[in-house]
Amino acid sequence: MQRQLIIYSSDPDFYMLMSHILATAGYGSSPATDLQGILDLIGNQVLAILLDTSDELEDLIELCHALRRSEPSARQNIIALIRARHEESYFDFVKAGVTECFMRPISPERLLAYLADLSLEAESRSEPSAAAPTKLRLADLSIDEQRRLITGPLASASLSPIEFRLFMGLMSCSGQVVTRQDLVSQVWPGRRHVSQRSVDVHITKLRRCVARTSNLLQIRTIRSSGYALDVLEPGD
Structure with a gap:
């Protein structure tokens, strides 16, 4: 088609x-x-x-x-x-x-x-799947991969393709530091040159989406290195 x-x-x-x-x-x-x-x-x-x-x-x-x-x-x-x-x-x-x-x-x-x-x-x-789509979860968020939708106790947010790939890259290493270069390699098709500033702009947008949907997740900036997706304890 x-x-x-x-x-x-x-x-x-x-x-x-x-x-x-x-x-x-x-x-x-x-x-x-x-x-x-x-x-x-x-x-x-x-x-x-x-x-x-x-x-x-x-x-x-x-x-x-x-x-x-x-x-x-x-x-x-x-x-x-x-x-x-x-x-x-x-x-x-x-x-x-x-x-x-x-x-x-x-x-x-x-x-x-x-x-x-x-x-x-x-x-x-x-592509049709014989099995029902699997719902991913992290802390208080539910992640719909097909619709690029994250849903938490506060709200739902639709992510752009780049934002969703950034989120999944951080989620796969939850709690660990992911460098900007690693994110570029995972997120941008073809691994072409992408400036660090461009990564930062997309992360800022993703951080806002996470903040308005989840009580237990936050994206932390590690100066001169990259980012980490942290899971907080209730009440933190």
Whole structure:
């Protein structure tokens, strides 16, 4: 079944180029120029929203916030292709809920490799299982791997793919220090270069989700090293 991408861009030439690159790799694509256009296109087979940045950065960042607030797109992968003159906006897009950012120019091979990883992840979630899905638990949290959902006594929180992989990486070494480089190797497909600052930004978002769902878990920063997911005793 063909995976689809929504290409958000005000540049027709960009859409034509990207749609051709995607088609050669077996992906379908549809154009969108506003929030409602994206929401109208979202369905089960949409793999990601490909966002072409323009000079209207504040509007684009607000668009990302709006997509995260809208139920049809709240858990959708959003990939921002940031133009060279907009490097300073990288972390603004991450904070707005973008799944991954790439600086332009980017080689088609690098983008397609990332999409291939997303496709494998989507297929693994959609494969039927003969047994009922196993519910993972840690302290007072229940973890739904298929939906990337953590549920505790305080609330539930949906995590982005990167945030969920970060959580699972920390959870697998609960109470132990996990270095930033180890997290990069586990979390970012292809193990491409990811700055420590990017890891820190995603951890900050994950820490907020854990804090608003659990009474017994906290993500601790180990200076100049990495992070640890600690299980607290009741009453601590």
